[in-house]
Amino acid sequence: MLSAIVETTYNLFDQLHTRRLRRFYATKSFDAVIDVGSHKGEFINLVVAGRTPIYSFEPQSAVRDELKRNTADKNVIEYFDCAVSDRVGTVDFYLNSLSSTSSIKAPASGSPWIRFKTALLGGTLIKGKTTVAVQTLDTALANRIPAGARILLKIDVEGAEGEVLRGARNLFATHDITAVQIEQASYRIYSGSELDPVRILAEYGYDVEARFLFPLLNFSDIVFCKRQP
Numbered sequence: 001m002l003s004a005i006v007e008t009t010y011n012l013f014d015q016l017h018t019r020r021l022r023r024f025y026a027t028k029s030f031d032a033v034i035d036v037g038s039h040k041g042e043f044i045n046l047v048v049a050g051r052t053p054i055y056s057f058e059p060q061s062a063v064r065d066e067l068k069r070n071t072a073d074k075n076v077i078e079y080f081d082c083a084v085s086d087r088v089g090t091v092d093f094y095l096n097s098l099s100s101t102s103s104i105k106a107p108a109s110g111s112p113w114i115r116f117k118t119a120l121l122g123g124t125l126i127k128g129k130t131t132v133a134v135q136t137l138d139t140a141l142a143n144r145i146p147a148g149a150r151i152l153l154k155i156d157v158e159g160a161e162g163e164v165l166r167g168a169r170n171l172f173a174t175h176d177i178t179a180v181q182i183e184q185a186s187y188r189i190y191s192g193s194e195l196d197p198v199r200i201l202a203e204y205g206y207d208v209e210a211r212f213l214f215p216l217l218n219f220s221d222i223v224f225c226k227r228q229p
Contacts, residue, residue, distance in 0.1 A: 011042075013215045018046040020212055021181075021221060025049075030178060031149035034137065036084050036164055037156035039063060041070035047154075051075040055141060059083040059093055059132040060102055080140055082133040085160060086167035086195075091134040095127050103158030105194075136167030147175055154181040155197075156221075162195025165204070172204050180206060180224045186217060198222075 025047050033048050038058040048054055057080045058067055068079060083091055096102040145151065153168075155161045161182045171177065182197050198208075206224040213220045 010216075014042060015046070017212065017214050017221070018042055022047050024210060024212070024223070025152075028152075028179065029150065030152040032145050032151050034141070034145075034151060034153045036137070036154065037158070038067055038071075038079075039156075041067045041074075043154055043156070044071045044074055044076070048074065053077050053145075055144065056080065057082065057084050057135075057140070059134075060095070062095075077144075080135065082135045082140070083160075084137060084140070084155075084157065084167065085134050085163040086136060088135055088139055089133075090131050093130050093132045095130060103160065105159040137164065138168055138170040141171060145175060150176050150178045152179050152181070153177050156183045158183075159185070159194055161197040162200055165197055165200045166195060178226065179209070182222055182224070183219050184222055185219045 021043075026049075030052060032053045032055070033044075034055045034057075035043055035048075036057045038044060038056040039060075040063050041056075044054055044056065052075060054071075054074060054076045055078055056067070056071070056076050058064060059082055061081075064079070064081065083093060085091065094103055094105070155164050157164055161184075165172075165180075180201060182201075184197070201224050205227045207227050208222055209225040210223045211220050212223075
């Protein structure tokens, strides 16, 4: 019950945050959207315009039906029921009591934010662990999107953004990825090493265009655009 109340409250803040993103993207045009970490379709519904083709990735079976219902009137070309990383196979997936923050990364138990979040959720942060299929974007989207399409790549995978980018090297080399949106936590919240997505995007030739700080101050959505020659 407590986790449901927290998630409902969190989702209200998320709607406010996403509306800011929608205003930003209203001035831009894309031929396709790749949504890695679709959750229940919040980004697709509030940001993606009209009949823009969408490729959706979401590994959580618990939210998959709701994702499909919520985006039924959108032009989703395919729902990929898998996690995304820099390798192909299977991976452990940590089911968070706040489903929008489930991840292939285990939480860092010593993080002050994780301790606060655990207390807020009644003492239980991780409610289970499962095994899910994992793909790279290079593998999953090979020959799926026309090479000339202007693409928006949105990645919200709770700490594994760097791995997603590493697994999309060929996609970046062969397609016009016009903009990339990633989520960056304000604190260290995951255990183990993390690839730096900002550094990887700099290697790929992208600079920061805009930052949107979430109302609870725990993360920012950062939009990158191609560096001009």
